[in-house]
Amino acid sequence: MFLWGAATAAFQIEGALSEDGRGPSIWDSFGPVRDGHTAEVACDSYHRWADDVALLAGLGVNAYRFSVAWTRIQPEGAGPANAKGLDHYELLVDALLAAGITPALTLFHWDLPQALQDRGGWLDRETAHRFADYASLVAGRLADRVGLWITLNEPFVHTVFGHGLGVHAPGQALFLDALPAAHHQLLGHGLAVGALRAAGAETVLITNNLSPVWPASPSAEDRAAADAYDALHNRMFNDPVFLGTYPDLTAFGLDAMPGLRDGDLAVIGAPIDGLGVNYYNPTRISAPESPELPFTDAGVEGYPLTAFGWPVVPDGLRELLTGLHERYGVPLYVTENGCSYEGLDDHDRIAYLDGHITAALEARADVRGYFVWSLLDNFEWAEGYHQRFGLVHVDFETGARTPKASYRWFRERIQSTDT
Secondary structure, three states, rough: OOEEEOOOOHHHOOOOOOOOOOEHHHHHOOOOOOOOOOOOOOOOOOHHHHHHHHHHHHHHOOEEEEHHHHHHHHOOOOOOOHHHHHEEEEEEEHHHHHHHOEEEEEEOOOOOEEHHHHHOHOOOOOHHHHHHHHHHHHHHHHOOOOOOEEEEEEEEHHHHHHHOOOOOOOOOOOOOHHHHHHHHHHHHHHHHHHHHHHOOOOOEEEEEEEOOOOOOOOHHHHHHHHHHHHHHHHHHHHHHHHHOOOOHHHHHOOOOOOOOOOOOOHHHHHOOOOEEEOOOOOOOEEEEOOOOOOOOEEEOOOEEEEEOOOOOOOOHHHHHHHHHHHOOOOOOOEEEEOOOOOOOOOHHHHHHHHHHHHHHHHHOOEEEEEEOOEEEOOOOHHHHHOOOOOEEEEOOOOOOOOOOHHHHHHHHHHHHHHO
8 A cells, every 4th residue: 555644743743842741852952943932832733633633634645654752751761651651642543543544653753852862862872772662662552553663763864963063952063973873873773673573563664864966067076075975865874774784984084884883783784664765855066175074065056946945856856766776675655755835825835746746656666655744834943933844834823723725735636646
């Protein structure tokens, strides 16, 4: 069955940051959010989850990708489960199933418990083991009903933005010294796969933010720079999972992945059932302009831009999926694809989604699902409430939900597409 879905993340929609035993996460502590916005209420989905299930049913999707807040299950990132947290997600899962919607559950969507961050976070190898414990608790309650499990969401973004550049939580600007956070996330993924399998989970993925990489020119220097960037953005987070090895990192002055120990690659490479692909745009790369990195982001030009300033390149998704199929030969799920635009009559979003869905279905690859980002306008991380990605407009003062034109269009597209 092809999965047509919409996606959200716990911290971006739930609110209720201090209710029912939930502990603080690194995003509760992160300061530089635009205009001082917070997720204290967000979409209030912790209380209005039934409204959101009704919207999904009206949309006609057969799958819903959501994330569990680690801090609702283990407020301190370790120890026994908080029963109220598990109860909440069990209610959601059962309501989805009653509506004929497959739950696609993401275990980690960037909201690490602050207590673990205080002990080193993903830079500390022990966090990988705590993640597996958490996965075991969630799967112990829900493995018999969740149809699709995703261990990590976008470890590249969490590593680079959160630990390398400091523009996301936990706000660390470590540059290449952030790479142990990448390795420990992948180790946590592998350990979690074992925990999920032990609990009976059948379909397990990892979701990576991926981008086709274009050299700015045919020159050898630009091609080498593009290869180095591709190793960092794409292959570093896919090769260990599917090929059992890290890519060559000598362009970064590294002989091996920082933090790698004997036996780690066997854990990371535990067999899984496919790859979740989050795609937003290609990346154009030129030769380095400074000695800090072996590449320069040259910007993608000549395409229309979303309200976020991201280039709209549907054919990049076709290129990406085809290339992933050729390299890894695994089932692929587009677990995020979407755009920020204002307004209820959002024809720019309709055109964007139409182009990208067509590209995904035409890719020479085993594509098994497509999830729009996002069901709801939500708290867009460091941007606060300034970017609206939803098929449904949310009034952040009242919580009122209003389907946009794209909501109705997506319903019709699902009904009319033969997969």
